[in-house]
Amino acid sequence: MSSFTNLTYSETEQAEINQWLTTSDRLKSTAGSGDQKSLLDTLNAHLASRTTLLGAKPSKADIALYESLAPQVFSWTAEQRTGEHGHPNIVRHLDFVQNSPVFALAVGADKKVKVDPEEILYVKPPVDAKAEKERLKKEKAAAAAAAAGGETVLADRTNGKKDKKDKSVGEKVADKVAEVKGAVVAAVSGEGSAQPEQQQKKKEKKEKAPKPQKAPAVAALLSPSLIDLRVGHILKAIKHPEADSLFVSTIAMGDKAGTDDTSEYEGQVVRTVCSGLNGLVPLEEMQGRKVVVVCNLKPVKMRGVKSCAMVLAASPRLKEGEEDHHAGPVELVTPPADAPAGERVYFEGWKGEPEGVLNPKKGRVWETIQPGFKTTSDYEVVFDAGVVKELSKDGEEPRTGVGKLVTTSGGVCKVKSLVDGIVR
Numbered sequence: 001m002s003s004f005t006n007l008t009y010s011e012t013e014q015a016e017i018n019q020w021l022t023t024s025d026r027l028k029s030t031a032g033s034g035d036q037k038s039l040l041d042t043l044n045a046h047l048a049s050r051t052t053l054l055g056a057k058p059s060k061a062d063i064a065l066y067e068s069l070a071p072q073v074f075s076w077t078a079e080q081r082t083g084e085h086g087h088p089n090i091v092r093h094l095d096f097v098q099n100s101p102v103f104a105l106a107v108g109a110d111k112k113v114k115v116d117p118e119e120i121l122y123v124k125p126p127v128d129a130k131a132e133k134e135r136l137k138k139e140k141a142a143a144a145a146a147a148a149g150g151e152t153v154l155a156d157r158t159n160g161k162k163d164k165k166d167k168s169v170g171e172k173v174a175d176k177v178a179e180v181k182g183a184v185v186a187a188v189s190g191e192g193s194a195q196p197e198q199q200q201k202k203k204e205k206k207e208k209a210p211k212p213q214k215a216p217a218v219a220a221l222l223s224p225s226l227i228d229l230r231v232g233h234i235l236k237a238i239k240h241p242e243a244d245s246l247f248v249s250t251i252a253m254g255d256k257a258g259t260d261d262t263s264e265y266e267g268q269v270v271r272t273v274c275s276g277l278n279g280l281v282p283l284e285e286m287q288g289r290k291v292v293v294v295c296n297l298k299p300v301k302m303r304g305v306k307s308c309a310m311v312l313a314a315s316p317r318l319k320e321g322e323e324d325h326h327a328g329p330v331e332l333v334t335p336p337a338d339a340p341a342g343e344r345v346y347f348e349g350w351k352g353e354p355e356g357v358l359n360p361k362k363g364r365v366w367e368t369i370q371p372g373f374k375t376t377s378d379y380e381v382v383f384d385a386g387v388v389k390e391l392s393k394d395g396e397e398p399r400t401g402v403g404k405l406v407t408t409s410g411g412v413c414k415v416k417s418l419v420d421g422i423v424r
Contacts, residue, residue: 004057004058004059004102004103007057007058007059009057009059013054013057013059016053016054016061017053017054017059017060017061020053020059020061020064020065021060021061021064023039023043023065024061024064024065024067024068024069025068026039027039027040027043027065027068027069028068031072040087040090041087043065043087043089043090044087044088044089044090045089045266045267047089047090047092047093048089048235048266048267048268049233049235049252049266049267049268049341051093051096051288051289051337052093052096053065053093055338056290056337056338057338058100058102058103062093062097062103063097063103063105065093065094065097066094066097066098066103066105069090069094070094070098070107070111070113073090073091073094073113074111074113074114076091078119078121079121081119081121082119082120082121082122083121083122084121084122086121086122088120089266091113091115092115092287092288094113095113095115095284096288098112098113099112115284117283117284117287118239120238123236123238129257129258129259129262129263129264129269130258132257132264133257133258222363222365222368222369222388222390222391223350223352223369223391224346224347224350224369224372224383224403225346225347225350225351225352225353225354226352226354226355226358226365226369227294227296227354227355227358227365227366227369228294228295228296228354228355229292229293229294229295229312229344229345229346229354229405230253230254230292230293230295230341230342230343230344230345231253231254231290231291231292231293231335231339231340231341231342231343231345231407232251232252232253232273232290232291232292232293232309232311232341233251233252233253233288233289233290233291233341234249234250234251234286234287234288234289234290234291235250235251235252235265235266235268235270235288236249236250236265236287237249237250237283237286237287238283239278239283240274240278240302240303240305242303242304242305243274243278243302243303244278244279245276245278245279246274246275246276246277246278246302246303246305247274247275247277247278247281247283247286248272248273248274248305249272249273249274249275249286249311250265250270250271250272250273251270251271251272251273251291251293251309251311251341252265252268252269252270252341252342253270253271253293253295253309253341253342254340254341254342254343255269255270255271255342256269257269261299261306261308262308268341271295271308271309272305272306272307272308273293273307273308273309273310273311274302274303274305274307275307275310275311275313276326277311277313277330277332279328280326280328280329280330281313281330281332285332289332289334290334290335290336290337290339290341291311291312291332291333291334291335292311292312292333292334292335292345292381292405292413293309293310293311293312294309294310294312294366295309295354296354296355296356296357296358297309297310297357297358297366298357298358298359298360311332312332312333312373312381312423312424313330313331313332313333313423313424314330314331314332314333314375314381314415314418314421314422314423315328315329315330315331315418315421315422315424316329316418316421316422317374317420317421317422318422329418331415331416331417331418331421332415333381333405333413333414333415333423334413334414334415334416335407335411335413336407336409336411336412336413338411339407339409339411343407343408343409344407344408345405345406345407345408345413346405346406346408347382347383347403347404347405347406348403348404348406349401349403350383350403368388368390369383369388370423370424371387371388371422372384372385372386372387372388373422373423373424374420374421374422374423375415375418375419375420375421375423376419376420377419377420378414379414379415379416379417379418379419380404380405380412380413380414381404381405381412381413381414381415381423382402382403382404382405383402383403383405384402385399385400385401385402385403386398386399386400386401
């Protein structure tokens with residue numbers, strides 16, 4: 001029996017569930033037709049940024065969709081699943097429904113849709129957000145001109161210079177009249193002979209006023225709030241083609257279109273993030289999940305791939321004298337399931353405005369603050385101020401206190417089972 005039977009739904013959610021139940025019936029009745037292809041395309045695009053049909057909330061519509069499509073997807077070719085015109089998000093959704101204990105489907109191993117995370121035939125190339133924004137702007141301007149019925153004007157590529165040969169007769173006459181008029185005025189005023197001489201004189205350079213000195217920027221007080229922590233939604237994760245220990249994830253984290261180091265994927269603004277989790281976290285556990293990301297570290301290239309953020313994860317604390325061989329176990333820091341991508345995350349008692357980019361030359365904020373990140377016996381992620389002595393100036397009482405890592409809406413970020421682990 002599914003574990004969400006006690007969930008309640010708003011009127012809007014119930015209407016959406018009913019709509020998806022109707023769509024599930026249509027997908028079953030139109031199997032193999034052109035109508036179904038259109039429905040599949042729409043469904044695949046809808047699931048690109050959602051774990052369930054409602055977003056993150058499970059419902060009977062997810063089960064109905066599985067029952068309608070699983071028998072068909074079971075026999076899909078690799079091209080139909082992950083090819084350029086395939087439906088990878090549908091495959092991911094069905095795999096989630098058939099394996100998640102939330103839905104509690106008793107599907108035999110031989111009846112399950114087989115999913116190979118290594119079999120990805122096509123990866124949509126990232127779209128340069130700035131270039132796309134400029135293209136849309138030009139298209140909008142062209143459409144507006146066409147709608148107004150105005151005459152299409154070609155861009156002047158002559159920098160305002162016209163060849164004398166291209167002048168009309170009227171233009172030539174007007175130029176001649178202006179030339180004669182200017183000569184007469186100069187002769188009457190007696191300035192005609194002085195004009196060429198004046199043109200040859202160099203204009204004296206005006207002394208430039210000294211620029212006012214900018215006041216030195218006030219250094220921000222050291223605080224965990226300087227670190228830009230947000231909820232991230234992993235839309236896709238693959239193995240790094242050149243590094244066995246790395247995953248390359250495509251993560252939405254609330255950036256605006258055109259932000260530096262972002263691109264577009266499945267209609268969302270995303271960043272590419274490399275993480276050394278291959279061999280420590282199963283690749284299938286990376287797909288479609290929510291994580292906490294550090295968004296203002298300076299981007300770095302990792303074996304040819306530019307990584308523009310960092311995923312927070314916990315690992316066991318080393319004993320004194322023990323070397324870190326990065327053998328794990330590792331658990332990802334997880335925000336509440338209903339937290340939207342981009343929601344701010346902060347430590348209680350340390351809420352503030354983060355830095356734009358953490359510049360190592362102006363102080364090693366991350367390296368200084370991170371040792372205070374840890375997990376508790378309740379698996380909650382916290383910041384222990386007592387660990388970071390640099391929070392207090394010389395002569396001041398050391399800062400103390402433990403603050404939970406929470407989202408702006410109040411949800412606590414946790415790990416699965418690690419107690420007193422380090423978080424980084």
